[in-house]
Amino acid sequence: MNPLRLYLRLVGISMQARLQYRADFFTGAFSVIAMNVMSLALIGILVYRFEALNGWNIWQLFFLYCLWLLGHCIYSLFFWHFWDLEEDLIRGTFDQFLLRPASVFIQYIGREVQYIGFADMLVAIAGLALSYVKLGLHWSPSLWFFLPVIVLSGTMIEMTLNLMVACISFWTGRSSIALDMIMEFNVIVQHYPVDIFGTWFRVVVTGLIPVAFMNYYPALLLLGKIDKAAVPWLGYISPIVALLLVGLTTIVWHYAMRRYSSSGG
Amino acid sequence: MKIFWAFIRQAFQFASVYRFNFFVEIFLTFVRMYSIYWVWRILYTQKPGAFGVDMKQMITYGVLGVAMQIFMWSRVQWYIANQVKSGAIDTDLMKPLDFHIHMLARSIGETVIGSALALPALIVAFVFLGVSLPANIGTAVAFFISIMLGFMVIFHLNFILGMLAVFTLDIRHISWAYMSIIRFFGGQWVPLWLFPPALVVIANFLPFQSTFAIPMSIYIGKIAGADVIKALGIQFSWMVALALGSRIFWTWAHRRLVVQGG
Numbered sequence: 001m002n003p004l005r006l007y008l009r010l011v012g013i014s015m016q017a018r019l020q021y022r023a024d025f026f027t028g029a030f031s032v033i034a035m036n037v038m039s040l041a042l043i044g045i046l047v048y049r050f051e052a053l054n055g056w057n058i059w060q061l062f063f064l065y066c067l068w069l070l071g072h073c074i075y076s077l078f079f080w081h082f083w084d085l086e087e088d089l090i091r092g093t094f095d096q097f098l099l100r101p102a103s104v105f106i107q108y109i110g111r112e113v114q115y116i117g118f119a120d121m122l123v124a125i126a127g128l129a130l131s132y133v134k135l136g137l138h139w140s141p142s143l144w145f146f147l148p149v150i151v152l153s154g155t156m157i158e159m160t161l162n163l164m165v166a167c168i169s170f171w172t173g174r175s176s177i178a179l180d181m182i183m184e185f186n187v188i189v190q191h192y193p194v195d196i197f198g199t200w201f202r203v204v205v206t207g208l209i210p211v212a213f214m215n216y217y218p219a220l221l222l223l224g225k226i227d228k229a230a231v232p233w234l235g236y237i238s239p240i241v242a243l244l245l246v247g248l249t250t251i252v253w254h255y256a257m258r259r260y261s262s263s264g265g
Numbered sequence: 266m267k268i269f270w271a272f273i274r275q276a277f278q279f280a281s282v283y284r285f286n287f288f289v290e291i292f293l294t295f296v297r298m299y300s301i302y303w304v305w306r307i308l309y310t311q312k313p314g315a316f317g318v319d320m321k322q323m324i325t326y327g328v329l330g331v332a333m334q335i336f337m338w339s340r341v342q343w344y345i346a347n348q349v350k351s352g353a354i355d356t357d358l359m360k361p362l363d364f365h366i367h368m369l370a371r372s373i374g375e376t377v378i379g380s381a382l383a384l385p386a387l388i389v390a391f392v393f394l395g396v397s398l399p400a401n402i403g404t405a406v407a408f409f410i411s412i413m414l415g416f417m418v419i420f421h422l423n424f425i426l427g428m429l430a431v432f433t434l435d436i437r438h439i440s441w442a443y444m445s446i447i448r449f450f451g452g453q454w455v456p457l458w459l460f461p462p463a464l465v466v467i468a469n470f471l472p473f474q475s476t477f478a479i480p481m482s483i484y485i486g487k488i489a490g491a492d493v494i495k496a497l498g499i500q501f502s503w504m505v506a507l508a509l510g511s512r513i514f515w516t517w518a519h520r521r522l523v524v525q526g527g
Binding site for chain 2: 024027028030031032034035038039041042045046048049050051052053054172174177178180181184185188192196197198201
């Protein structure tokens with residue numbers, strides 16, 4: 001079976017497993033929507049008092065938040081189980097992937113789906129549509145074409161960063177705290193435009209943990225604020241950043257597999 | 266008292282296993298403080314004096330809000346939910362220790378360890394972010410009392426949340442919504458006095474302002490003079506009400522409890 005078909009098959013199976021728990025889906029979706037509404041409301045209250053945050057008005061901030069969320073929700077739909085990698089390694093359940101005659105990587109990433117991501121997607125699309133209208137944006141066809149590319153790049157950036165960091169547990173046995181760290185930077189970048197922070201923070205989220213490419217730089221382009229960037233091409237390179245990270249992750253995964261020794265679960 | 270001490274020691278031993286995590290947590294707490302610092306700094310440069318408190322006070326409020334996140338770390342709700350789910354709760358019920366007190370001791374233990382994480386980050390913030398100390402000894406004492414009461418309020422809220430697991434088995438999703446409501450109406454990030462009037466009315470009827478908003482407002486001097494006594498009174502009343510409420514709830518839940526497998 002070719003890798004893509006295998007992956008889709010695995011995702012299909014995981015989806016069916018999830019659909020066993022309908023009530024869980026509704027309470028989960030409700031909670032996720034409530035969380036997002038609370039976060040947006042806090043941003044709203046702040047900006048309502050101050051009118052803008054460093055030149056970003058309320059709808060632009062919502063746009064920034066929702067652009068991140070749209071990339072993130074695809075990540076959370078398909079890859080949320082990276083958080084459990086350390087548990088798999090400690091318990092030895094990771095062995096099951098090595099015993100089957102198929103790519104370990106495909107088997108691992110197709111292991112689970114998290115339907116909660118759908119609720120995030122709902123919020124993100126509604127938020128983006130609303131801010132598009134409220135801001136009176138008129139994108140050219142090329143920008144419209146670029147939007148899905150940005151969103152998927154965002155997904156890939158988050159996915160690769162998290163997978164690489166989760167792979168730390170092949171060496172140390174623990175990775176959740178490092179994943180927390182990535183999440184922390186993600187959350188900050190989701191909520192606030194990077195230009196309000198000091199230099200070192202901007203360098204970190206651009207170069208070291210490049211989460212700013214999930215929403216901030218492309219948003220500058222989409223909102224016509226690209227003059228705020230140090231150099232204008234930063235708005236376009238999210239897909240390139242994503243591809244570089246994919247390459248890096250392949251290498252890390254390769255070494256992690258060589259390093260793996262079962263705990264004998 | 267010995268019981269509380271035992272749980273603090275246990276929590277410390279648990280935390281010391283993961284020393285690396287400890288340092289990363291301190292770092293992350295500081296990063297969070299740093300981001301809040303910049304938000305207020307930018308907002309104040311834009312529109313100075315829009316809020317009744319000066320920039321230094323507001324930054325102190327924000328940084329303190331991050332430090333007090335340790336309140337959220339008490340995991341009694343997860344502990345109860347896990348014990349109910351796995352059936353291991355029967356071992357807790359067999360202990361010659363009141364369940365309510367047991368959970369309180371556990372929660373205090375975790376929070377003391379949490380404070381050990383928050384303090385270094387707070388000290389760094391004092392040095393680099395220009396956070397101020399309480400104006401005088403009286404304020405410091407009032408803050409100290411208020412933070413204790415705030416802890417008791419949030420502990421009982423967590424305790425009640427955990428007991429819901431007796432009925433629903435899983436509290437994961439409920440607790441997401443619960444935490445964001447506490448953050449919002451607790452004024453952990455954006456202080457309540459900036460809220461639109463209608464929301465302030467709602468917040469005043471809820472127990473959540475007793476958790477973060479009151480201690481932090483006392484610290485920066487937003488609540489001062491006779492208002493301090495009134496604010497502490499609100500916290501105290503909520504503590505008593507929630508302690509009684511959770512006691513009654515527990516008695517009832519205990520009777521409804523079904524131990525699976527065990």
